[in-house]
Amino acid sequence: SQTIHQWPATLVQPVGSPLSLECTVEGTSNPNLYWYRQAAGRGLQLLFYSIGIDQISSEVPQNLSASRPQDRQFILSSKKLLLSDSGFYLCAWSGTSYYEQYFGPGTRLTVT
Amino acid sequence: GQQVMQIPQYQHVQEGEDFTTYCNSSTTLSNIQWYKQRPGGHPVFLIQLVKSGEVKKQKRLTFQFGEAKKNSSLHITATQTTDVGTYFCAGPWDTGNQFYFGTGTSLTVIP
Numbered sequence: 001s002q003t004i005h006q007w008p009a010t011l012v013q014p015v016g017s018p019l020s021l022e023c024t025v026e027g028t029s030n031p032n033l034y035w036y037r038q039a040a041g042r043g044l045q046l047l048f049y050s051i052g053i054d055q056i057s058s059e060v061p062q063n064l065s066a067s068r069p070q071d072r073q074f075i076l077s078s079k080k081l082l083l084s085d086s087g088f089y090l091c092a093w094s095g096t097s098y099y100e101q102y103f104g105p106g107t108r109l110t111v112t
Numbered sequence: 113g114q115q116v117m118q119i120p121q122y123q124h125v126q127e128g129e130d131f132t133t134y135c136n137s138s139t140t141l142s143n144i145q146w147y148k149q150r151p152g153g154h155p156v157f158l159i160q161l162v163k164s165g166e167v168k169k170q171k172r173l174t175f176q177f178g179e180a181k182k183n184s185s186l187h188i189t190a191t192q193t194t195d196v197g198t199y200f201c202a203g204p205w206d207t208g209n210q211f212y213f214g215t216g217t218s219l220t221v222i223p
Contacts, residue, residue: 043200043213045213059210090154098143098211100145103154103155105154106154
């Protein structure tokens, strides 16, 4: 069966520090991968979408970037965090583009 | 602005009462997906509807996709405390590669 991992579970970082969140998927090949952000009590905003290695679409302009160095690895990064980057970051995968998605446990990021 | 709206934003019901959330998109969707997120948890996929006018049932949950493929609803019969959470609809635009989650409906069930 397929499993999706995210780490860390929680993170507190100062403004201006770098960020690296990692997501890995097991049990499937060539998944579509997604990064979402959810502000407290709000809906999900799609940040990045990837259909393959080094193939990444950015959905909104922001202080973040994404990379996919391996088929089942998706990384979310920032060079300098802003207060507005705080939120719940969720990675998801699907077998077909924009079809049923399966989410990882998420990372709660607080920028102080 | 928001592309996929859900109403109501919040709903409190007595256990045993029915619950419905409505999802409306500004653009035709190629499919509609529903997810449930428990407090403190991550969204969990519930179901996907693809065809215009499609209706699917999962035990006490009934999902419907509108004829114009721009709206959808989720109805829960006889709510239980295990139904607590936020329900999101989501879907890709029929015209391209844009994908939106709805604003969500938070359900509280009072025992």
